[in-house]
Amino acid sequence: MPAPDAPRNVATVNAGELEIEVVAWITKFVGGDGSTRKVFHLPLRTDDTVRKALRRLSGRFPQLHKALWDPMTGDLAEHVEVLINDAVLDLTHNLDSPIEPSDKIALIGQYLGG
Amino acid sequence: MQEELPGGYAGKILRVDLSQNRTWTEAWTAEMCRTCIGGVGLGIKILWDEVPAEVSWDHEDNRLVLATGPLAGLPAWGTGGLTVVTRGALTNGATNTQANGFFGANLKYSGYDAIVLQGRAPEWVYLYIHDDTVELRDASALLGKDTWETQETLEQMLDLTGHQLSVYTSGLAGENQVRFAAIHGDYGHVASKNGCGAVMGNKRLKAVAIVRGSKALRAADPRGLWMAAQEIAEDLQYDPSTRSLYEYGTLPGVSGLSRLGALPIKNYTTNVVPEGVDMSQWTAQGLREGFDHRGHQCNSCGMHHCHAQVLPSGPHQGAIVDEPEYEGWSGAGWAFGCTDPVATSWLNTQVDRACVDVNEFGWLMGWVVECQEKGYVTKEQLGGLTITWGDAEAANALLQMIIRREGFGDVLAEGVKRASETVGGPAAECAIYAMTGNTPRGHDHRARWEEMLDTCTGSGGTLDSGPPVLPTEMGQPARINPFDPDAVARMVGGTRGRRQFEDSLGTCIFTTRTLLSILCRTLSAATGWDFTKDEALLFGRRTAALMRAFNIRCGITPDLERPSKRYGSVPVDGPAQGQDIGAHWEHLLDVWYDMVGYDRQTGKPLPATLEDLGLSHILADLWDAREATHAGT
Numbered sequence: 001m002p003a004p005d006a007p008r009n010v011a012t013v014n015a016g017e018l019e020i021e022v023v024a025w026i027t028k029f030v031g032g033d034g035s036t037r038k039v040f041h042l043p044l045r046t047d048d049t050v051r052k053a054l055r056r057l058s059g060r061f062p063q064l065h066k067a068l069w070d071p072m073t074g075d076l077a078e079h080v081e082v083l084i085n086d087a088v089l090d091l092t093h094n095l096d097s098p099i100e101p102s103d104k105i106a107l108i109g110q111y112l113g114g
Numbered sequence: 115m116q117e118e119l120p121g122g123y124a125g126k127i128l129r130v131d132l133s134q135n136r137t138w139t140e141a142w143t144a145e146m147c148r149t150c151i152g153g154v155g156l157g158i159k160i161l162w163d164e165v166p167a168e169v170s171w172d173h174e175d176n177r178l179v180l181a182t183g184p185l186a187g188l189p190a191w192g193t194g195g196l197t198v199v200t201r202g203a204l205t206n207g208a209t210n211t212q213a214n215g216f217f218g219a220n221l222k223y224s225g226y227d228a229i230v231l232q233g234r235a236p237e238w239v240y241l242y243i244h245d246d247t248v249e250l251r252d253a254s255a256l257l258g259k260d261t262w263e264t265q266e267t268l269e270q271m272l273d274l275t276g277h278q279l280s281v282y283t284s285g286l287a288g289e290n291q292v293r294f295a296a297i298h299g300d301y302g303h304v305a306s307k308n309g310c311g312a313v314m315g316n317k318r319l320k321a322v323a324i325v326r327g328s329k330a331l332r333a334a335d336p337r338g339l340w341m342a343a344q345e346i347a348e349d350l351q352y353d354p355s356t357r358s359l360y361e362y363g364t365l366p367g368v369s370g371l372s373r374l375g376a377l378p379i380k381n382y383t384t385n386v387v388p389e390g391v392d393m394s395q396w397t398a399q400g401l402r403e404g405f406d407h408r409g410h411q412c413n414s415c416g417m418h419h420c421h422a423q424v425l426p427s428g429p430h431q432g433a434i435v436d437e438p439e440y441e442g443w444s445g446a447g448w449a450f451g452c453t454d455p456v457a458t459s460w461l462n463t464q465v466d467r468a469c470v471d472v473n474e475f476g477w478l479m480g481w482v483v484e485c486q487e488k489g490y491v492t493k494e495q496l497g498g499l500t501i502t503w504g505d506a507e508a509a510n511a512l513l514q515m516i517i518r519r520e521g522f523g524d525v526l527a528e529g530v531k532r533a534s535e536t537v538g539g540p541a542a543e544c545a546i547y548a549m550t551g552n553t554p555r556g557h558d559h560r561a562r563w564e565e566m567l568d569t570c571t572g573s574g575g576t577l578d579s580g581p582p583v584l585p586t587e588m589g590q591p592a593r594i595n596p597f598d599p600d601a602v603a604r605m606v607g608g609t610r611g612r613r614q615f616e617d618s619l620g621t622c623i624f625t626t627r628t629l630l631s632i633l634c635r636t637l638s639a640a641t642g643w644d645f646t647k648d649e650a651l652l653f654g655r656r657t658a659a660l661m662r663a664f665n666i667r668c669g670i671t672p673d674l675e676r677p678s679k680r681y682g683s684v685p686v687d688g689p690a691q692g693q694d695i696g697a698h699w700e701h702l703l704d705v706w707y708d709m710v711g712y713d714r715q716t717g718k719p720l721p722a723t724l725e726d727l728g729l730s731h732i733l734a735d736l737w738d739a740r741e742a743t744h745a746g747t
Contacts, residue, residue, distance in 0.1 A: 035399035067354030076593040079355040090595035
């Protein structure tokens, strides 16, 4: 475990499982009905990052993959909000931050106003 | 010989002088069609040309522009659009606000692209339009009626039903010039911003009733239009970014925004959903399937967005209401602590029938509840009424006082900014508003910095840029850190112009959530132009700059571009806890001003910006020669 104030962008060795919660509308992309939530537990691998974990999940669900990633850049598209421990991406973690078993990722649909 | 107009246009602007009981038409020129397009592009030109500084929102010489656009009435989704442009009551500046339904199509089929109203009728009237018959008729039978009753009464009087007749009215709130009165039509469609309904009421115009006309509307390239419209429809149905909008409209907003700290709860006092609230009721499916419902689509629209629903329980069980938009669930619910979907749905329709802006209503109710809880506003002041968090019945009682300007309702009818300033003391610190008078949309913008910046700098009474749509097409990143002030200001400034272009087409913004290049192809097929994305953005930025210039002329200056104390406060809990936009406010403005090419000190578009946008002809109105030489250097 890194020290509490160690920079989060230093890769570390992880073990255990990571929880990814898919919320409401986005569950449509992972075999759900678009309501409530679905929770996935992914085995963590050495040097896992947010990006790698999301890639592994989206690799199982083509519709999620299409919604999540920009095919031109390979980065996240704008359609899905990614929260890490209830904080939006880039606040405490970026895509290449390492993750630990205690971290929780949530995927939420982008807000479409009005 | 009469000049041939581009396709998509009816060809005439209907002028109405209410003081003189006179109507006449003006023809467009082909050049004017291309430079103004329609909607806000046309409306702001009329305001700039015809509403000088001394003509305030309640002056009879103010103009009320009800405009469509070249796509209205054509066979593409959501093409019943109405754009209202006027000098509005909350900011006393420009207003750009939209509604849908059937107004735009019905007006075009009668042969008009827009209605421009001026003057004030000596007695209450309504405007009747059916092809070449245009009459100001006695409205005494409609006085005191709410929006739905007004439409029902006119349907009976004119012996018309369904989509044969489109009626837009400002209800009782408009009659009494409530400063946040809206213009409502076709049972559930509202142009709500900046007190445009107060302007309508000030003119003693109770309603506009348009019979579906019989005139032909021509697209320059019908096959090209059909293909482009089909491409948009497929995009809306199958693209992951818009599929939820296609199926459920804005209903997914509540559950999603609650997880981001952007759902406004109890007047911004918390961002944590109260214990015991079943959020499964608040998902899109929960809100749709929790009620008996049926589609209530706008003109030529295949979206599963607008619906009517039946209240399944509670004191108003069985009532038919309009399914709230996200902002209805927020303003008639969460903003003042109501977490019961049935009560919120009922109250939202009462707000529509009363004809006020649901966002302003939500901030006002949240403020009253908090003030009464803290003893800043007494039960006696409220005429013996006690209102607690989430009490929809009491909120409706206050709403009825507001639209009649009864008792304390007269203070509240001025909107939350002025009401809180009137009460003063600590009550003034609890109110949510932008200092310009712009009403914040129905989110907690302390977790959506882009929208707070956009609200405070916006020139049309609401957001100018709005949430970014496909920002990479405009050279912006797909996503940003929402609390990075530099990135936020660049995104708001960098996406400027798209919204004004959309608001000029005569369509719904939910059916234009596709690539700008596809919208340009649609417009080109309709008109026969070769309209490009660059021209669309130039047009949009020119329109935004003209709105800004109009507001500068009206005395709305950059010192007002900031949030109220509560609006700009730091969230005390939830996902955005501790994020302090106030600490970055000046930097946000610095970057934004640099992006849009306006002068940071005076707020004016810089001379070079005016030239780039094709607005050199207004330079002398904004800058004297010496200032112009040194501005921006």
